[in-house]
Amino acid sequence: MEDCDFNINIAVVGIGLIGGSYAMALRALNPKSIIGIDKDRKTLDYALHKGIIDRGYETGGRFLKEIDLVVIALYPKDTVEFVRNNIQNFKMKVLITDTSSVKRDVVNSIDAFLPDGMEFVSGHPMTGRESRGIEFASADIFIKANYIITPSNGNTSRGLKVIDIMARRIGCSNVTYVSPEEHDYAVAFTSQLPHAVAVSLMNSHEESSMDHIALFAGGSFRDATRVAQINSGLWSQLFIMNSDKLVNEIEKFQKTMDRLKTAIMYKNADTMNHIFQNAVRRRKILAKR
Amino acid sequence: MEDCDFNINIAVVGIGLIGGSYAMALRALNPKSIIGIDKDRKTLDYALHKGIIDRGYETGGRFLKEIDLVVIALYPKDTVEFVRNNIQNFKMKVLITDTSSVKRDVVNSIDAFLPDGMEFVSGHPMTGRESRGIEFASADIFIKANYIITPSNGNTSRGLKVIDIMARRIGCSNVTYVSPEEHDYAVAFTSQLPHAVAVSLMNSHEESSMDHIALFAGGSFRDATRVAQINSGLWSQLFIMNSDKLVNEIEKFQKTMDRLKTAIMYKNADTMNHIFQNAVRRRKILAKR
Known part of the structure; x- marks a missing residue:
């Protein structure tokens, strides 16, 4: 995956308000495909029917070997667990990002077990909404939002750059770098x-x-x-x-x-x-x- | 003034956001005239120019003898002072109401010096706005708002009824009676x-x-x-x-x-x-x- 080229395979994990919105906004970057992962079959069917995702899975699996970018929109603990449970499934050079609104524990946990080569760049779009669920998802929630990236020792300049560019391309107006602690x-x-x-x-x-x-x-x-x-x-x-x-x-x-x-x-x-x-x-x- | 007839002379004291909105909303009740009182000459000129009031005065005075209903939209202390300073000017049967958001002190103070015959019915439209000033006034602020009336011993059923009907006619959907304390x-x-x-x-x-x-x-x-x-x-x-x-x-x-x-x-x-x-x-x- 080139720095500014999103002609890649993307997986979005957790197709709720935030994950669904990512899938919709990422479509505009013309990826090869967008895979949705959600434990709720109805949610996957809805997202498939609306063309928000190209394929849907209820859980991670071998299909992740094809995925270049994984965007996780789960609760913090589930985010860590998803990465942990799929270490064997990820592509060797996979780039993983998340959307959790607490960072220290998530970054420390994942950094502790993520193998060399795989990279986790933690991010937080400042885009809360009151409603929940794919029905309320919209590519617009990112427009002019602030996007926080919390780099860790494991990050490369390439990894950070991809998430930075992704954030701007989906519409965020500010990308700010702070430590997970900050x-x-x-x-x-x-x-x-x-x-x-x-x-x-x-x-x-x-x-x-x-x-x-x-x-x-x-x-x-x-x-x-x-x-x-x-x-x-x-x-x-x-x-x-x-x-x-x-x-x-x-x-x-x-x-x-x-x-x-x-x-x-x-x-x-x-x-x-x-x-x-x-x-x-x-x-x-x-x-x- | 009949209970349901607003073919009367009305004065609104304090032509800011709330007072201006009262003047605009009361116009729809077809009063004989709406007099505006405001210490700021520019505000009066604006309100006259826009037809929100028919005449403007910078302070109370003998002209109040013609006024049947006085709506005071000042700070609580200024509300008390306006009534105190104009006791000699009011019509004998005047009905006075206010919009203060504290009631006990206002009601007790005015009740203590208001002569028999004159009546003060304290009210509070639940219609705050962030903006200030006549420029932001609108008859719409009362639409579906709650209106609180805080009766005191000095009130007559006629006085209460007039303010109740006024509140409903300007668009409020609930009129609730509670004591000033409550x-x-x-x-x-x-x-x-x-x-x-x-x-x-x-x-x-x-x-x-x-x-x-x-x-x-x-x-x-x-x-x-x-x-x-x-x-x-x-x-x-x-x-x-x-x-x-x-x-x-x-x-x-x-x-x-x-x-x-x-x-x-x-x-x-x-x-x-x-x-x-x-x-x-x-x-x-x-x-x-």
Whole structure:
């Protein structure tokens, strides 16, 4: 596979919202073929019927010997297991990438057993959606998204370049390189903490009072709790794999919240205004990016 | 003024986003006239030019003697002051309403000095918008919104009925009656707490790290911090006027967050899943309303 040539065989593992979107977006790069792997037969049939994939398998196997690029869109633990279980099946020069939203454990685990010659470049498209499943997949989710690549010692400049170019060709506007550690530090704050907050906001009142509360719940509450409709299985795994960093972020947030609480308790308008203006300045920077 | 007849003179005080939207929505009720009061001359000129109001004044005055219904869309303290300063100007049978998002202090203050015959029915349309100013006003903000009325001892069934009908005629789908106390209890949770959380989320990292953080900030972070671009003057007033209830909500939230933090710290997947599933159930109830 040449650096800028995607005239290759690609496998996408996990044909849900993200995997399905990859398959759709990668089609525009004119690959030789796109193979879909998903344990759910109906999902494969749907993806075949829609032309999203050319062939479908319920699990890995010898057919992987033909595959140049493997894109894994599974939960982090399943990502590691898929690679581990298919070491014998992969092509000697295979390039593997993933989409997990925790990196340190995934990269360390795979690097520990991946044979020389095979390469794993870990990536994370910043493209979450509320919905799940192939029906909601769309090539558009990558348009102008940020794409994070977390290089490790096992990576070659060629491997990194292929994933970089892939990310740009499917529509991402920024490709950023950070260490797996730095990635996990950032997502603990920017993704896991807002999820933990949303869940805690919803749980701080009784379920029986929700009908009444709904009458008063305007945009601020609905926005802050949107992601409380959380995928339990995935997020308990993500929180556990990044436990140390997330706990650290929760504690920083709790301290900041305590300062505001004290200002409210003592009706200290000056401190409150100072706190608010700090938040406004930070949010403006975020709004620009 | 008959119960269902809005062929009357109306004054709207404070021609910003909310006041301007009231003026526009009330026009459809075919009032005799809509008078605008705003300290900013340019705002009045804009509203006159657009036909949103028929006459404009920079402050209250004798002209209020002709006004049957006064809708005040000012900050809570300014709402109280406007009524206090114009007691001599109001018509004997005037009906006054407001839009403040804290009620106990506003209702108690005005009830304490309002003469017999004049009536204040406090209301709160659940229609926040991020933008400010008459340019963003629209009659549409009331469509299908919830409208809260907080009756007090001074209210008559006629007064309540007029505001109820007004709320429905401008497009609100639910009109709910709760005490000022109960209103403030609910908004401490549904509006003030999410604002306090958004501000604290933004402030828990250094301003200098925001450019980097923006690369990782997906929908969950952006949604949770949207209202961190807060109007300091208004929100410090709201937080102070509802200090006791808001502090109570922050503490409930902190306890809920602590339970989740402990589960994360001990990597307790079962507890985490239980917490997540509770949040999912509650958020589903909210989504339906």
